[in-house]
Amino acid sequence: xxxxxxxxxxxxxxxxxxxxxxxxxxxxxxxxxxxxxxxxxxxxxxxxxxxxxxxxxxxxxxxxxxxxxxxxxxxxxxxxxxxxxxxxxxxxxxxxxxxxxxxxxxxxxxxxxxxxxxxxxxxxxxxxxxxxxxxxxxxxxxxxxxxxxxxxxxxxxxxxxxxxxxxxxxxxxxxxxxxxxxxxxxxxxxxxxxxxxxxxxxxxxxxxxxxxxxxxxxxxxxxxxxxxxxxxxxxxxxxxxxxxxxxxxxxxxxxxxxxxxxxxxxxxxxxxxxxxxxxxxxxxxxxxxxxxxxxxxxxxxxxxxxxxxxxxxxxxxxxxxxxxxxxxxxxxxxxxxxxxxxxxxxxxxxxxxxxxxxxxxxxxxxxxxxxxxxxxx
Numbered sequence: 276x277x278x279x280x281x282x283x284x285x286x287x288x289x290x291x292x293x294x295x296x297x298x299x300x301x302x303x304x305x306x307x308x309x310x311x312x313x314x315x316x317x318x319x320x321x322x323x324x325x326x327x328x329x330x331x332x333x334x335x336x337x338x339x340x341x342x343x344x345x346x347x348x349x350x351x352x353x354x355x356x357x358x359x360x361x362x363x364x365x366x367x368x369x370x371x372x373x374x375x376x377x378x379x380x381x382x383x384x385x386x387x388x389x390x391x392x393x394x395x396x397x398x399x400x401x402x403x404x405x406x407x408x409x410x411x412x413x414x415x416x417x418x419x420x421x422x423x424x425x426x427x428x429x430x431x432x433x434x435x436x437x438x439x440x441x442x443x444x445x446x447x448x449x450x451x452x453x454x455x456x457x458x459x460x461x462x463x464x465x466x467x468x469x470x471x472x473x474x475x476x477x478x479x480x481x482x483x484x485x486x487x488x489x490x491x492x493x494x495x496x497x498x499x500x501x502x503x504x505x506x507x508x509x510x511x512x513x514x515x516x517x518x519x520x521x522x523x524x525x526x527x528x529x530x531x532x533x534x535x536x537x538x539x540x541x542x543x544x545x546x547x548x549x550x551x552x553x554x555x556x557x558x559x560x561x562x563x564x565x566x567x568x569x570x571x572x573x574x575x576x577x578x579x580x581x582x583x584x585x586x587x588x589x590x591x592x593x594x595x596x597x598x599x600x601x602x603x604x605x606x607x608x609x610x611x612x613x614x615x616x617x618x619x620x621x622x623x624x625x626x627x628x629x630x631x632x633x634x635x636x637x638x639x640x641x642x643x644x645x646x647x648x649x650x651x652x
Contacts, residue, residue: 301319313377318374319374323388326372331383333378333381335378338374351364417488429497430496437491443460447482518590526626541557549622592608593642597637
């Protein structure tokens with residue numbers, strides 16, 4: 276609580292001062308420092324796939340946001356690992372990413388935006404290539420703010436739906452829309468669905484404006500094969516949606532998950548316990564069936580589905596044995612495919628991202644793939 280109070284007070288103080296956003300060059304490490312209760316701000320103009328804060332000499336916090344500066348209270352990703360642990364956020368290479376590093380203590384750090392200059396921004400599709408930048412996303416926008424997305428060709432329809440508040444869709448070819456410049460703005464009002472038909476041969480820019488604060492689903496359909504918006508029996512869509520639910524809740528003790536365009540609230544930690552099994556099964560849109568993570572593991576073990584390899588693929592559900600540190604209930608989380616785990620394991624921070632191996636005293640038991648979990652839960 277002491278940390279949160281300090282951060283919230285700081286957010287009010289900083290509003291009186293202008294601090295420049297320093298541009299980061301992709302894949303080049305920036306070494307910098309920040310003072311006690313200070314902020315350092317950076318921006319990446321497309322192409323980044325992840326933002327990594329590392330080599331910390333003190334307790335510093337990474338805040339990442341799309342389209343606007345993050346603050347102590349407004350961010351899309353805030354790992355909140357604590358201490359001098361490395362913090363990392365996965366981001367959309369098609370968006371402008373704003374980064375804030377906050378000093379809970381004074382310290383030095385290294386920061387890098389990993390990605391490709393050909394992977395984001397407004398690069399048009401090359402002649403003869405099949406566009407594959409279709410999109411399915413669940414996100415939130417604050418009142419008065421914007422969220423932006425870019426589709427590099429192939430789109431025929433843009434749909435904003437599942438609104439929890441009055442949000443507005445703006446679509447424009449060739450450049451970002453704003454409140455006054457757009458090609459399509461349905462302006463339906465309230466929480467009604469909004470749809471724009473677009474030209475598949477053009478680069479499409481999408482802006483979601485928050486007339487009120489709320490959450491939404493955005494689907495872009497059309498030509499191409501790479502979209503993540505198909506919610507049918509596609510195996511990749513299971514991995515995509517479950518993993519998106521996991522990453523969206525990073526650093527939260529309670530939050531929301533989405534499945535089949537339905538929004539479900541969940542509590543991942545309170546002042547006494549963490550709820551790892553609840554977090555995992557809700558990320559997959561599944562109801563409660565097992566009393567604990569260990570009971571969930573036993574179910575899949577009895578079906579001979581548990582793999583004992585040490586590198587679980589992306590979206591895989593990873594199991595750990597009963598131990599005093601998990602109140603003898605076992606532990607479970609979701610793999611990112613590169614040796615890290617998203618799970619509800621912290622009373623203070625809720626969902627964290629940790630190394631699959633070496634982070635827990637409980638023994639590693641193995642994993643089931645995302646589709647094995649979904650089909651056999």
